[in-house]
Amino acid sequence: MTVLETKQLTKIYGGKNESNITHALNGINIKVESGEFIGIMGPSGSGKTTLLNILGGIDKPSSGNIKIMDKNIEALSKDELATFRRKNLGFIFQDFNLMDSLTLKENVMLPMVLDKIKPPIMEEKAKEIMEFFEIYDIRDKYPYNVSGGQMQRTAASRALVNNPAVVLADEPTGNLDSKSSNNVMSCFCKMNEQRNSTIIMVTHDTFAASFCKRIIFIKDGSINIEIVRKGDRQKFFNEILDCQAVIGGGMTNI
Numbered sequence: 001m002t003v004l005e006t007k008q009l010t011k012i013y014g015g016k017n018e019s020n021i022t023h024a025l026n027g028i029n030i031k032v033e034s035g036e037f038i039g040i041m042g043p044s045g046s047g048k049t050t051l052l053n054i055l056g057g058i059d060k061p062s063s064g065n066i067k068i069m070d071k072n073i074e075a076l077s078k079d080e081l082a083t084f085r086r087k088n089l090g091f092i093f094q095d096f097n098l099m100d101s102l103t104l105k106e107n108v109m110l111p112m113v114l115d116k117i118k119p120p121i122m123e124e125k126a127k128e129i130m131e132f133f134e135i136y137d138i139r140d141k142y143p144y145n146v147s148g149g150q151m152q153r154t155a156a157s158r159a160l161v162n163n164p165a166v167v168l169a170d171e172p173t174g175n176l177d178s179k180s181s182n183n184v185m186s187c188f189c190k191m192n193e194q195r196n197s198t199i200i201m202v203t204h205d206t207f208a209a210s211f212c213k214r215i216i217f218i219k220d221g222s223i224n225i226e227i228v229r230k231g232d233r234q235k236f237f238n239e240i241l242d243c244q245a246v247i248g249g250g251m252t253n254i
């Protein structure tokens, strides 16, 4: 089943004067099937964040369209979009975006509070997902009293608690040391394999990317190369490095 599809997405930033214009995206076509785990890579400034923000309805494209679960999201009103995002999308950010004044469990329950879910059901769902990520025993701690990896697993729990159609992650390991990165990426694999979550992750971290099943490399706002993982993770890691070397070397579209 196709969960997300974009057609000829473009994004132009800037003013009336041609010299101030940035073509951040130049006709991106992506099709994502249920259960995929996709990495988006590319040099700094290539349009990764712009793309992810448009996929998540945080930003609007200049032209083209995005279908998520058969809905054209660029056509939704602001209110419709807010509801659609809460029900269908999960977000994980580099800096976790947890609320410091709430416990880990309260952070996980927050999307359900906004959806007015009954408290016993909220408790049950939070317990289930926090046990899955092995953070239920620290549920009453506050974000500043736990490690970066535990914070990111809390953010992942919050993103998954509504069973979203797609999880969007922007540099989820960007603020983590290598041990925590490994731990968080193992959790991403677990959610992809055991809960069949569809994940789209922007990263410049080759190690994190090696956990994905498919990588889309973008350069200058266009899809440059795409690779699919066939063998083990170490082999994929080396393939990703090769692609990065090619793109970094200034090759034009393939």
Ligand SMILES: Nc1ncnc2c1ncn2[C@@H]1O[C@H](COP(=O)(O)OP(=O)(O)O)[C@@H](O)[C@H]1O
Pocket: 013, 014, 022, 023, 024, 042, 043, 044, 045, 046, 047, 048, 049, 050, 051
């Ligand atoms: N709000 C904005 N206004 C103007 N230009 C922007 C804005 N956001 C991003 N850009 C430009 O669009 C291009 C792509 O940026 P971005 O998507 O952030 O790249 P990446 O995440 O790959 O580093 C860059 O040239 C950047 O300077």
Ligand SMILES: [Mg+2]
Pocket: 048, 049, 050
């Ligand atoms: Mg970025």
